[in-house]
Amino acid sequence: MDCASNPSASAGPWDRVLQRLREEIGEEKFTSWFARMDLDALTADVVRLSVPTRFLKSWIQENYLPRITDIWAEETGARRRVDLAVRNAFARPVALKASAPREVVSERTERPVESKPAPRASEARGEVREMVPTGGDVASGSPLDPRLTFESFVVGKSNSLAFAAARKVAETPAGAAPVYNPLYLHAAVGLGKTHLLQAVARAGAAHGRRTTYLTAERFMYGFVSALKSHSAIAFKDTLRTIDTLVIDDLQFLKGNNLQQEFCHTLNALLDGGRQVVLAADCLPGELEHLDERVRSRLAGGLVVELAPLEEDLRLEILKARYQTLAEQHQGFAVPAPVLEFLARSVGQSGRDLDGALNKLLAFNQLTGEPVTLDMAENAVKDLIRPTDPKRVRVDDILRVVAKHYNVSRADLLSQRRTATVVKPRQIAMYLAKTLTLRSLPEIGRRFGGRDHTTVLHAVRKIDGLVATDRALADEIEVLKRLALES
Numbered sequence: 148m149d150c151a152s153n154p155s156a157s158a159g160p161w162d163r164v165l166q167r168l169r170e171e172i173g174e175e176k177f178t179s180w181f182a183r184m185d186l187d188a189l190t191a192d193v194v195r196l197s198v199p200t201r202f203l204k205s206w207i208q209e210n211y212l213p214r215i216t217d218i219w220a221e222e223t224g225a226r227r228r229v230d231l232a233v234r235n236a237f238a239r240p241v242a243l244k245a246s247a248p249r250e251v252v253s254e255r256t257e258r259p260v261e262s263k264p265a266p267r268a269s270e271a272r273g274e275v276r277e278m279v280p281t282g283g284d285v286a287s288g289s290p291l292d293p294r295l296t297f298e299s300f301v302v303g304k305s306n307s308l309a310f311a312a313a314r315k316v317a318e319t320p321a322g323a324a325p326v327y328n329p330l331y332l333h334a335a336v337g338l339g340k341t342h343l344l345q346a347v348a349r350a351g352a353a354h355g356r357r358t359t360y361l362t363a364e365r366f367m368y369g370f371v372s373a374l375k376s377h378s379a380i381a382f383k384d385t386l387r388t389i390d391t392l393v394i395d396d397l398q399f400l401k402g403n404n405l406q407q408e409f410c411h412t413l414n415a416l417l418d419g420g421r422q423v424v425l426a427a428d429c430l431p432g433e434l435e436h437l438d439e440r441v442r443s444r445l446a447g448g449l450v451v452e453l454a455p456l457e458e459d460l461r462l463e464i465l466k467a468r469y470q471t472l473a474e475q476h477q478g479f480a481v482p483a484p485v486l487e488f489l490a491r492s493v494g495q496s497g498r499d500l501d502g503a504l505n506k507l508l509a510f511n512q513l514t515g516e517p518v519t520l521d522m523a524e525n526a527v528k529d530l531i532r533p534t535d536p537k538r539v540r541v542d543d544i545l546r547v548v549a550k551h552y553n554v555s556r557a558d559l560l561s562q563r564r565t566a567t568v569v570k571p572r573q574i575a576m577y578l579a580k581t582l583t584l585r586s587l588p589e590i591g592r593r594f595g596g597r598d599h600t601t602v603l604h605a606v607r608k609i610d611g612l613v614a615t616d617r618a619l620a621d622e623i624e625v626l627k628r629l630a631l632e633s
């Protein structure tokens with residue numbers, strides 16, 4: 148049985164361990180790596196620590212865990228195993244949170260470096276609810292990261308429409324009729340949905356709107372907690388009286404009761420002329436776990452896609468991020484060719500870019516080696532995938548598939564429905580979805596102006612067949628390799 152004790156009782160030795168670490172590595176590195184580390188539990192032989200991101204975990208594990216283990220043993224006279232986990236902001240018991248004041252951040256933030264503290268909610272003219280999750284008053288919202296604002300969002304071709312719509316919604320004064328309702332943003336991972344949604348929440352409040360930002364998980368958790376504590380009515384009432392409800396990661400909303408509750412809340416808000424802003428990783432029609440009526444209500448507002456960040460935009464984001472890091476870390480200098488190299492070679496999501504710069508910073512600080520192209524290539528090599536899917540073009544896939552099945556490219560794009568053409572076409576769509584970062588609507592357009600649902604159907608069909616048909620799975624592997632090599 149796990150007999151974890153409350154760590155607050157043992158804060159003494161832990162504080163001493165932290166103090167010694169601070170003295171050994173210096174204040175700046177200590178703040179970068181350990182400011183967000185918490186002591187979660189202590190057992191007879193394990194010290195359980197947690198940090199908010201995978202990046203922090205792997206870095207601390209690789210570089211500091213043995214030292215922490217040794218210091219703990221020296222300070223307490225007992226050697227214990229030190230376990231480090233990535234914490235889930237929702238699952239953690241409140242009693243185990245660190246007592247030290249911390250920046251209010253989203254649980255999804257992947258940056259190891261703290262900047263200035265979050266402004267207090269009362270500073271906003273309106274009311275944006277921002278707090279470290281407590282497990283209690285969930286209707287008051289998920290935490291906002293003060294860095295995710297419209298000002299820090301870099302606009303380019305791929306996201307300009309989403310940015311303009313989000314800004315317009317946030318700047319509409321309280322009481323005025325909502326402009327686009329609901330506003331629904333969708334994109335693949337790391338392309339700025341959360342950034343824009345949090346910017347809407349923050350700016351909305353500054354324009355006098357009562358705004359609540361919730362991740363879908365938090366919405367679910369809030370509702371379940373409210374049911375348990377018999378305060379579901381109060382929970383619903385709170386949500387239905389705000390001006391703007393912002394819900395992130397809608398694809399995670401699951402469960403019949405919750406879905407119904409979401410549906411009622413959505414209808415109540417929309418019918419009451421309140422603004423609703425949502426984001427998910429797919430189109431409303433692809434949220435299969437949601438009721439058909441909810442999907443159509445979501446699709447009835449403004450649906451905008453954030454496309455993969457183009458190279459110019461990646462470079463601008465890197466420059467902005469670098470500027471912030473350079474202000475916080477004296478002596479951290481990244482030459483322009485290195486930023487250009489990163490923009491060209493690491494993935495297409497904002498998270499990859501953050502990760503790459505954080506790695507350069509860490510290497511630079513921990514080894515003292517200046518940032519050069521050679522150093523960067525080495526530091527970020529695990530972020531550069533040799534078979535980077537972005538390099539495969541839909542055209543290459545069409546060519547490879549047409550040749551393999553002895554049909555023409557025109558056949559694949561045509562409306563012909565004979566079996567000799569339908570299956571290769573579905574395979575080509577499947578490859579386009581798995582080997583490129585194109586969205587379903589984009590792929591549909593590239594395949595003779597087809598609807599995204601046709602592409603979705605093809606992808607699912609081939610996915611299902613691959614799971615059961617070994618020969619087809621092998622054939623598709625060969626086609627993948629041919630497309631990657633072309």
Ligand SMILES: Nc1ncnc2c1ncn2[C@@H]1O[C@H](COP(=O)(O)OP(=O)(O)OP(=O)(O)O)[C@@H](O)[C@H]1O
Binds near residue numbers: 301334338342464
């Ligand atoms: N246009 C942009 N300008 C500045 N930063 C950006 C931009 N796009 C993405 N980012 C940054 O990239 C990181 C990932 O973005 P974000 O968390 O908003 O992605 P997401 O689309 O919500 O991803 P997920 O689907 O995984 O939730 C964040 O640090 C964000 O600030």
